[in-house]
Amino acid sequence: MIDFRNVTLIYPNGIPALRHINLRVGKGEFVFVVGPTGTGKSSLLKLIYREEKPTEGEVMVNGENVAAIPDHSVWQLRRHIGVIFQDFRLLPDRTVWENIAFALRVTGVSGRQIRRRIPEFLELVGLSTRPDALPAQLSGGEQQRTAIARALALDPPILLADEPTGNLDPDTSWEIMQLLERINLRGATVLVATHDSEMVNRMRKRVVALNNAVIVRDEQKASYHAQPV
């Protein structure tokens, strides 16, 4: 489903973010990408949803070379990929419902479809009772749930999470991880970039460890022990 073939990414300032990455993620897998801050975890995700293009090598998603997609067609790739971030990126002046509806509206989903589908997603992420709350009225965990519902709104087969629990306390983080696992069990391929070793160790999933822009470890049902920076 996702295939990195000898991928190197060097930013314009000359600093290599990733070097000679070879990584295969199959359909329906749950993968943690771990490593200290600044080792290229986010860059690896960005290559998948074509926020960045590799300097060398190829990133294949569903058998398609992502870098070869022309700019005006990138939207087609993005509809297959849901992305969530550490800072949630919700629209502060819109309610939970409107934030989710926004993603559907701008991708051309009809009003009737939107009214039918949103309750489903609210149910899935456990926010059925708070559709009219503004982001500022929500806890961090609830905000991240809203962001997850929005990312899932188009039923993408791939979900990318960039430090999804970075701003959350351990209990809430655990709830979010369980939610991501539930989404994975429904069939989505999930990649989580994190440096939260406690969470990774509790989940016992595949772990890809990055250090200094290269993959240093790739193990199933693994644990991760953050080294002191």
Add this chain to the structure above:
Amino acid sequence: MLNLSSLEFLLAEAFSGLKRNRVMALAAILTAAVSLAISAAFGVCALATHRACERLPQQFDMAVYVKREASEGQVRDVGRRLRMLPYVDNVEFISREEGWKEFRKQLGTEISTQDVLYNPALDTYRVSLSHPEQSDSVQKAISKLPYVDSVDWRQKEVVFFTGLSRVVSAAGLMTMIVLFAGSVFIIGNTIRLGIYARRREVAIMRIVGARASFIRLPFLLEGMLISGTGALLALLLMRFAANYLSQVTRGFQSVTRFFDSGISYWQLSAVLIGVGLSLGAFSSSMSIRRYLREGSLEKGQR
């Protein structure tokens, strides 16, 4: 791809963008209105003087007088030569007798044939030109023809009107360029601020896979709403100005009658709204191209 609810959404986004950015939008609307009104005023004036110039040949034909001693054949010969000159459009012969009749008619009954010993009028050719601005050279050529007594034409008026037409057109064009550039700048800036104010929305649209056209359309509509409203204001402004001017110049109808652009208020409205909408579309697409490039916003957010 554009269903009804999408269209509704795009319009709502464009309006909310204008509301959020009220002061700037208002400034942009007023700038567009003033630019369009002044440009249109110049356009109408240029058209009016141009049309006045076109009618000059009829108003200010040349009168070519043939010497009294010329024989009938020689008079005909003058006519033949006149018709062969360049820029000559039409040549009409007026005999001494007709000229005298005309003259008496103009003076009324005060002079009768009995009061003068002979008919003082000369055989005359009335010459109209295809290019009034060539009057000077044509006049020189005619004066050199044999048996031509003199050439009478209203040099001053012709020169004045062709000159005026040129000045009005040139000044109008310059003013139009400056004003339109100003409008493009201000509308473009309003759109740029709008893009900045909605950078979060734009970033999310991109992440979830909205089409580029869908992201751009609200900003394009916003620019067209600004300049369209400006065009409507400009029309109102021109209506008031036209009413005021026609009241002020009521006493000079003999002069103002001469200046007629020949276009109706409805034609003006259509042109102004068309130009206005294109102005808005152009201004916002400049900003969209510059500030809404793929990646330009996300890069700024990092």
